Amino acid sequence: MANVRVLVALLFFLLSCSQALAFSSDVVDEGERNRPGLEIRYGDTSLSPPHIIINPPTPPQALKKVSISTVALLTLAMAAATGLGSIPFFFMDLQAQWAGICNGIAAGVMLAASFDLVQEGQKYGGGTWVVLGIVAGGFFILCCQKFLERFGEISMLDVKGADARKMLLVVGIMTLHSFGEGSGVGVSFAGSRGLPQGIMVTLAIAVHNIPEGLAVSMVLASRGVSARSAMLWSMFTSLPQPLVAVPAFVCAEAFQKFLPSCMGFAAGCMIWMVLAEVVPDSFKEAHPQQVASAATLSVAFMESLSTAMENFDEGPRWESLTAFGVSLLFGLGPFLGGIVLVMVSDSIKLPQSFLTGTSTGICFVLLAWRPLQLWWGGKMSAFAIGGLFCIGSFLYQALEKITLKYMSQKVGNKELICPAPTRSVSPVSSKALLACGAVGLHAFAEGLALGVAAPKAYGLGRHMLLPVSLHGLPRGAAVASATYGAMGSWRMALTAATVTGFAGPLAAMGAIVTGIDYDGLDYWMVIACGALLPAFAGDLFRRALKLHTACAVYGLFMGLGFANVCLASTKLVCLHTPYCNSAPEAVT
Structure with a gap:
């Protein structure tokens, strides 16, 4: 666990420096507000971000001098x-x-x-x-x-x-x-x-x-x-x-x-x-x-x-550049969720069935959250949601069968996933890693929406960092608990949480570079949610029930509660604040 402390120290140092970067960007924004020829109009409510109109005739002043400390x-x-x-x-x-x-x-x-x-x-x-x-x-x-x-x-x-x-x-x-x-x-x-x-x-x-x-x-x-x-x-x-x-x-x-x-x-x-x-x-x-x-x-x-x-x-494009930099930090939530889960599990020695139940409960909330929002808001019919959900489930099951069949043919190659020569990949471990891939797909779909919203966001995307991190915490905890419960390795748990967590930032950066819009992203999100159901409600959870039914059920309710608290906290953060105005679809 000493290695974990080293990583946490480096992470918090980079976080503090990113806050300095945000402050420096605020200085630039403030200097731009005071520039002649720039008019800022505010909306009728406190929830509306300011509208900026540039009047061309007046020449700009010199840029504010950069300090040596910056x-x-x-x-x-x-x-x-x-x-x-x-x-x-x-x-x-x-x-x-x-x-x-x-x-x-x-x-x-x-x-x-x-x-x-x-x-x-x-x-x-x-x-x-x-x-x-x-x-x-x-x-x-x-x-x-x-x-x-x-x-x-x-x-x-x-x-x-x-x-x-x-x-x-x-x-x-x-x-x-x-x-x-x-x-x-x-x-x-x-x-x-x-x-x-x-x-x-x-x-x-x-x-x-x-x-x-x-x-x-x-x-x-x-x-x-x-x-x-x-x-x-x-x-x-x-x-x-x-x-x-x-x-x-x-x-x-x-x-x-x-x-x-x-x-x-x-x-x-x-x-x-x-x-x-x-x-x-x-x-x-x-x-x-x-x-x-x-x-x-x-x-x-x-x-x-x-x-x-x-x-x-x-x-x-200063806005796109700042959003590109901020999107790199969107993976911190899942990474922190994985670290918290590993530290808690290592401290109080949680059983494997409890950890698997926790991951299943978290993913039940994740797979239902966005589809229910789309249905409740009238943006998508129940029939369309059900059809896309079934497509996601079918695609995951087909991919799982193909992957497991291929891995069974390569069973002699013990270095396929685990580096230790004396350790083989069990079917449970393989299914846990495939389930982590389903969570990564969910993070990728959500990251596309974040990438569309970040350049247009109030504060150039910096203010999205808090709700996005809260939104990503349960995802990292789900991946870490599933991997830890199936493989018993905190190293693999942190690795899986980190890799799947940064699927979101990669998707966000891709969306910024390609300049896509939001049209059609909700369909991909529902398909990704459908893939979570067979990934976690199948063999992994049934195995946890066989190991210890009570622990698996307790873990299930713990995961349901944890995920609901995190996502509800995101809603509270976004309530009457400019945090989520530009990306309510992705972070609420």
């Missing part, structure tokens, strides 16, 4: 996001084959990061300096490796020899490339668009830092380093970002001249390290096809991430 705090949160990449290693152990694949993923992430550095350096008009920096970076790492070989046996984190040298080089290179990123962030805050442009770049680098932290953690974990040490060292590699961002913000013009060569230098270091060390090591432990596939998918993911961020830059 730059420091936001870039510190940006660097802390790197630690999120090491979270998977708190819940799983790497075997030799997966270590090779992880090295392939790390190689892809580092190559994609080097491509981005080259492109970013060229934007500052220094193509020749970028090329010289690439050559100098490769030569520098070659000299560093020769220098380290002189010392013979070196040690790092209880790892000795060649592995220690490679770890030291990877950590050093990723730390070195953070200097260039920190400089770019600091210069962006000093640009003509001030705080909005700076926050946009900060958010882009923060999202970019997560897979980079995963890459560093993979290299360290594949050599036996603990998850906690991997998290600390991955965060250490991003520490230069806030340290350099503040001087770059103060002396923007001077730092901008050195950015092309610095970014080229960091890119050259990473390219040399990937081709000389990371890729050859991955071939020793995994098949070349697996390594190549992992590296290619990693590059594709990183480039798609960069493309999505560039679309915001071309806008420029």
Whole structure:
């Protein structure tokens, strides 16, 4: 449970920094309200958000000056996001084959990061300096490796020899490339668009830092380093970002001249390290096809991430950008629900039948909540709701049969889900994981509605965070209790709650990027609700009744009460407040 406390500490640090981000955005909103040519009209009731009308003739005033403390705090949160990449290693152990694949993923992430550095350096008009920096970076790492070989046996984190040298080089290179990123962030805050442009770049680098932290953690974990040490060292590699961002913000013009060569230098270091060390090591432990596939998918993911961020830059749409950043926090509710459930279960040793009953009760409320709202509000007939509900149930049952049949054919492969070689996947565990997938589908459908509403929301989506978190708490508790009750592993329970919880933010970000509207989303929501019924009311709950009928029934009522309290609290939060005006369909 010490690992859980580490994760909770990191989570609350990022939460506090996100509040600072919201405050900074409020400053921008207030500055925009006072700008000449901007007229704000309020509705007739306190529930209506203000209507903003822009009168074009009057030229705008200069943007409000950004404070040094704002730059420091936001870039510190940006660097802390790197630690999120090491979270998977708190819940799983790497075997030799997966270590090779992880090295392939790390190689892809580092190559994609080097491509981005080259492109970013060229934007500052220094193509020749970028090329010289690439050559100098490769030569520098070659000299560093020769220098380290002189010392013979070196040690790092209880790892000795060649592995220690490679770890030291990877950590050093990723730390070195953070200097260039920190400089770019600091210069962006000093640009003509001030705080909005700076926050946009900060958010882009923060999202970019997560897979980079995963890459560093993979290299360290594949050599036996603990998850906690991997998290600390991955965060250490991003520490230069806030340290350099503040001087770059103060002396923007001077730092901008050195950015092309610095970014080229960091890119050259990473390219040399990937081709000389990371890729050859991955071939020793995994098949070349697996390594190549992992590296290619990693590059594709990183480039798609960069493309999505560039679309915001071309806008420029401050509302969509802020909503994009806030949507990342929509997964905190399920994650916190999973943590609370695991801590309570571990403290008072709840029986498995009680946990399964709790998850069933929660999902009964979730599957009925939105369809009843649609029927009661006259937005959908009972016949349509019943038909869509049956479609969702039928699709889940068909998918469950296909999946279980496929897994029974692969029963000899014990590494399919559980990393431990002595542990096989039981049918109950498989059905629990499939039930978690049904909850993830429900979260995805709800996330689409949140993504549509967030850019239009009062306060640019920030005020939706509290009701969305309350709305997601029972979902995380349901997933964690189902997994814990079926598998008895708190690590798997937290992993399942985290993965299914962030299906909502992923859907919200997809809705923001694609620009979809709300039409038809209610149909998908009812289908997702229909999938929950066979997932939790079938074999899982019948097994709980056979184990201990009384505990299963008590857990069922506990889940019903907990879910109703959370969702009713969401209604109370939204009552006579601007929290849910733009997204009542998704959060009430």
